Amino acid sequence: MTRSDGTGAGEAHGGSAPGARPATSAPAAVRGGGGPASFHAMWDELRPIGRHADSGGYRRFAWTGADADCRAWFRAQAESRGLAYEVDRNGNQWAWLGDPLAGDAVVTGSHLDSVPDGGAFDGPLGVVSSFAALDELRARGAALTPLTRPLAITNFGDEEGARFGLACVGSRLAAGQLTKEKAYELRDADGTTLPQAMERAGYDPDAIGADPERLARIGAFVELHVEQGRALDLSGDRVGIASAIWPHGRWRFDFHGEANHAGTTRLVDRRDPMLTYAATVLAARQEAALAGAVATFGKIAVEPNGVNAIPSLVRGWLDSRAADQATLDTVVTAVEKAAREQAGRDGIDLDVVRESFTPVVEFEHALRDELNRILGGAVPVLGTGAGHDAGILSAAVPTAMLFVRNPTGVSHSPREFAAEDDCTAGVLALADVLEGLACR
Ligand code: HGY
Ligand code: MN
Ligand code: MN
Secondary structure, three states: OOOOOOOOOOOOOOOOOOOOOOOOOOOHHHHOOOOOOHHHHHHHHHOOOOEOOOOOOEOOOOOOHHHHHHHHHHHHHHHHOOOEEEEOOOOOEEEEEOOOOOOOEEEEEEOOOOOOOEOOOOOHHHHHHHHHHHHHHHHHOOOOOOOOOOEEEEEOOOOOOOOOOOOOHHHHHHOOOOOHHHHHHOEOOOOOEHHHHHHHOOOOHHHOOOOHHHHHOEEEEEEEEEOOOOHHHHHOOOEEEEEEEOOEEEEEEEEEOOOEEOOOOOHHHOOOHHHHHHHHHHHHHHHHHHHOOEEEEEEEEEEOOOOOEEOOEEEEEEEEEOOOHHHHHHHHHHHHHHHHHHHHHHOOEEEEEEEEEEOOEEOOHHHHHHHHHHOOOOOOEEEEOOOOHHHHHOOOOOEEEEEEOOOOOOOOOOOOOOOHHHHHHHHHHHHHHHHHHHOO
16 A cells, blocks of 8 residues: 555555545544554555556466465564464464464454456455554554463465465365365366465475364454445445355356357358357346346356367356345356257357355354444444455354445456555554454
8 A cells, every 4th residue: 555656556545535425433443544554564565466567456376476475475474573473284374472272362364365457455455454453452552461362363375266266265175165175176277286286385285174173263253355345435434344245156157069160161050159158148147137136257268269260168157146045046047047048049068067156144243243342333334245255264253354445346456446544444443353352
């Protein structure tokens, strides 16, 4: 986050968000202002890692060089603060203050990986704010010693699933929602498997698997995240608390046609899967609009992918999300039905595979309300269509989320940003929450 001297990706703009009304009269924790200088230093160090010069977006994919650099940055932050650093069996990073084995720990953190050409804040804002919140607590002289509960900061690996196609791999493995066998089946576009990538990055893939003992030692997990929407901008608040995460999933549609010459094959003789794919994309938009849901075909792979060749195979990935399970099921069923009908007309064979699914997450009310009480009771509570590690962990651990205002709502884009004062308000709110939970 810079002092508004930049305009590219990752450059937060100084001052309050454009067009926002002054924040409600909330306590200092969410009013903004102040906050540790360490945030700027960490942000400046992290910003260049994995950033693509042309797009200004981030390409921090699991078990790549950029991921390794982010991990090295996390370890340096932990050790420079005298925190006990460790990596768990699934490659998630942990920085501890207090006894990691004592139990009932208060844990905060997020992820450092990105979607292709993602923004600077999705993930890193939560990790940087966690270290900055600890610095704030120490600056306040909060009674961190003796802590009434151990405190930890985490970086969960491969949250976006950009390389291997499954989101939240690190937290799903830990929570037992992804088996070692299924994880071993994951492979990237070059055919590299997840275990091969982990091994090349210096991690032992044989160790991966559920980590119930570790999760049992967590009393509360709080993830701070940039809002991926405009609810806070519209309400004029800097910080919000999550109520729920929409159910969502990823489905792979394989349209099998017949390769042929683009210049010599008559239209009537073609079995062109691209046509069926195109009709399916339009059907997805139509069904989502009808149901008040969302559906996106954002990724496609074409074989042989030649300008002058009718494809033999078109693979399209559908991401669909809705406020409730029934609506999501309705949309996906309708899209698959439309795709199969069009495939019949086009002479195409269609396979549909559900590659990942996350049921609705209702964050635990007791912890959600505790956060609001700590922050003065007037913090807006809002749902989200974005998945998070906190959503995965919520099945095993009391979890909550803090959102920081995003004035445009844009995310998964180099244009994602958050204003400096709002980031500071997030740090102060997280510091209050950690103090309220771990330093009773
Ligand atoms: O896809 C998501 O909602 C998250 O960014 N992984
Ligand atoms: Mn994301
Ligand atoms: Mn995220």
